[in-house]
Amino acid sequence: MSSPLSLCNQPFDLTDFDWSPELLIACHDSDEPNARLARHIWEDNGLDVVEVYAPALLKLLGKFVANILRDFYSNVTVGRA
Numbered sequence: 001m002s003s004p005l006s007l008c009n010q011p012f013d014l015t016d017f018d019w020s021p022e023l024l025i026a027c028h029d030s031d032e033p034n035a036r037l038a039r040h041i042w043e044d045n046g047l048d049v050v051e052v053y054a055p056a057l058l059k060l061l062g063k064f065v066a067n068i069l070r071d072f073y074s075n076v077t078v079g080r081a
Helices: 021-026 032-044 054-080
Strands: none
Touching: 021 032, 021 054
């Protein structure tokens, strides 16, 4: 699976942000090249995890889980038809 991060040929300027929950998750991607690129972007921009990161991170992860469950149940339903 290709990652949007791999499309980046130009440096990211995220210095206006204190942190990015999406990029933090990408730093832990199971695809090592994606994770390495995300960590590189994170470090180049001097990002840090904010003290109150949990609500934003949980909200984002909840969306991922909802999408995964929706796709799963859709495939199960199609498989039974």
